[in-house]
Amino acid sequence: MNKAMKRSIFTLVLLFTTAFPAFAQVEEEIQQSKAERIAKGRAYLLEKFLDRDYDKVKEAKDYLLTLEDDNYAVFAPAEYWHVLLWTKEFDELTSNMRAFDSTQFVAYKNKVKPQKDQLSEQVSRRSVEDEHLLRFNLQEAQLPDEDFDFLSLFLDWDLKPYTAENQKEWNEKSDKFLEEFPNSDYEWFVRHLIRVKIDEDGSGWGMGFGACSALATGKFQRPIIGLCWDVDFFIKKFDLCFSFNALYSHTKVDQAYGSYGNVYEKGKECDYLSLDACLAYPVYEGKTVKVSPFLGAGWMQEYYAWAKNPQIKDLTKNLGVGHIGAFFDFPLKDRTFIRLKYDFGMTSIDHVFSQMHRVSVGWNMAIRKEKRVY
Numbered sequence: 001m002n003k004a005m006k007r008s009i010f011t012l013v014l015l016f017t018t019a020f021p022a023f024a025q026v027e028e029e030i031q032q033s034k035a036e037r038i039a040k041g042r043a044y045l046l047e048k049f050l051d052r053d054y055d056k057v058k059e060a061k062d063y064l065l066t067l068e069d070d071n072y073a074v075f076a077p078a079e080y081w082h083v084l085l086w087t088k089e090f091d092e093l094t095s096n097m098r099a100f101d102s103t104q105f106v107a108y109k110n111k112v113k114p115q116k117d118q119l120s121e122q123v124s125r126r127s128v129e130d131e132h133l134l135r136f137n138l139q140e141a142q143l144p145d146e147d148f149d150f151l152s153l154f155l156d157w158d159l160k161p162y163t164a165e166n167q168k169e170w171n172e173k174s175d176k177f178l179e180e181f182p183n184s185d186y187e188w189f190v191r192h193l194i195r196v197k198i199d200e201d202g203s204g205w206g207m208g209f210g211a212c213s214a215l216a217t218g219k220f221q222r223p224i225i226g227l228c229w230d231v232d233f234f235i236k237k238f239d240l241c242f243s244f245n246a247l248y249s250h251t252k253v254d255q256a257y258g259s260y261g262n263v264y265e266k267g268k269e270c271d272y273l274s275l276d277a278c279l280a281y282p283v284y285e286g287k288t289v290k291v292s293p294f295l296g297a298g299w300m301q302e303y304y305a306w307a308k309n310p311q312i313k314d315l316t317k318n319l320g321v322g323h324i325g326a327f328f329d330f331p332l333k334d335r336t337f338i339r340l341k342y343d344f345g346m347t348s349i350d351h352v353f354s355q356m357h358r359v360s361v362g363w364n365m366a367i368r369k370e371k372r373v374y
Contacts, residue, residue, distance in 0.1 A: 038067055038074050039115045046119045049086070049126075058087045073111040077104075078158070082123045085134055085151075094147045097154070098185035102192070128159050149177055150186045157194045164333075171195050197373040204369055206232040208339055210362015212245060216347070217355045222270060224249040228360050230339070234368055239280040239292060239327070247272035274300040278343075280327055290337075292327040300347065322346050323356075329364070339364045 045060035061083055064074040075083070077100065084093035127134060138151055157170050174195035178187065207230060214224035226247030233240045249270050278296025285291075325343030332338065338361065345356045 034067055034072055035112070035115070038064065038072065039117070041067065041074070042114055042117055042119050045083075046117065046122060049083075049119075050122065054087050057083065058089070061087065070107075071112055073108055073113055075114075076120060077108060079120050079123060081154075082127050085127070085137070086123070088137055088141065090138075090141050090143060090147070090151075094143075094151070097150070097189060101188045131155065131159055146181050146184060146186070149180070150184070150190070153177055153190070153194060167196055171197055191374045199371045199373045203236075204234040204367050206230075206234065206364060206366035208232075208362045208364030210339065210360050210364075212247070212341075212358055212360030214247065214249075214356055214358035216249075217357075222249045222251050224272065224356075224358075226272070228362060230362070230364065232364075232366065234366065237282060239282075239294075241278050241280060241294070241296075241327075243274075243276040243278075243298075245272070245274045245276070247274065272300055274298055276323065276343075278323070278325075288330065290327075290329040290331070292329070293324070294326065294343075295324050296343070297322045298345075323358075325358075335367060336363065336365045338362070 041060055041064045045057055045064065048054075048056035048060060068074045081093060081097065084090070084096075134155060135152070138148060138155075141148075143151070153170075153173050156173065160166050174190050177190060178184070178195075184190070210228050210230075212224075212226050212228045214226075216222050216224060224247045226245055228243055228245045231242045249272070251266055251270050276296055276298030278294040280292040280294035282290050282292040323343040323345030325341060328340040328342075330338040330340070341358075341360045341362075343358050345358065347354045347356055
């Protein structure tokens, strides 16, 4: 072995022996980094939580909180609250929830979040499955009324799935809580997280389709069926509705027309196209129905398609229509509703008045500008 080769081997050995301790030191530092310690602490807490060893859960939680700072979060807010519920640390829980507001929420969003794991899912799952145990723990804790009522409301909101009906129930309980404790430190939490009330009295629009049936009396006596199309414009609580109707009917009695003594015989086809406008305002608004009387006017064109006089193939007449009535709206889901409409109108042609009763039923939708009410 020549001197050059010996020198190369010596250099490699020297590099290896000096670099290995450095790599080992970096590896140890990585294992002791804050992110890694948080991940290991959460894994340990989850293990003890699944074992229902809540004393160890409390110790793991306390250790993790020593790692939290302005840059790193160790729990999502809901995780922290649920852990405290299971460890029965109600003083710490209520203190945190009283102080929770938009500032803390923004601060959490700006921090480095824990690595993805199963802690949140497992804690939430057990809270839902063993809700009765959490409520029993609240009863046993003998908390002040305000704390007990708030935590009961929190569990209602947090453990039940969102539905429109559940939200209405949460809103009612929130209003009751805020009324009973008007200066509560929990007010921000209740108003901004649990209670979600939407003001729909603003402007908007809607439309609907349906079928209608009508009966004309007097000179224009005949039964009528047809299709209708509504377009609504909402201004506060007012509903300005335009209706277009295509109607089919037969005459019920002989009817004279024109100035030549012509007669349109009983039983002949007579069709209508009409455009109505009305302004409605609700007088009753319950969970199952909204009643809105209206006043309106419109235009109708009457088509005699098979006149007796062979020289007149199509005879049309324009009628003015004034009408009153009411909408009966039955709410469905997703801003839709079934609309039952009744209106009574007076038609006039050749200075002869006739009455018309009309009933329609259809599927409607309404899109209003929404604004949350705090």
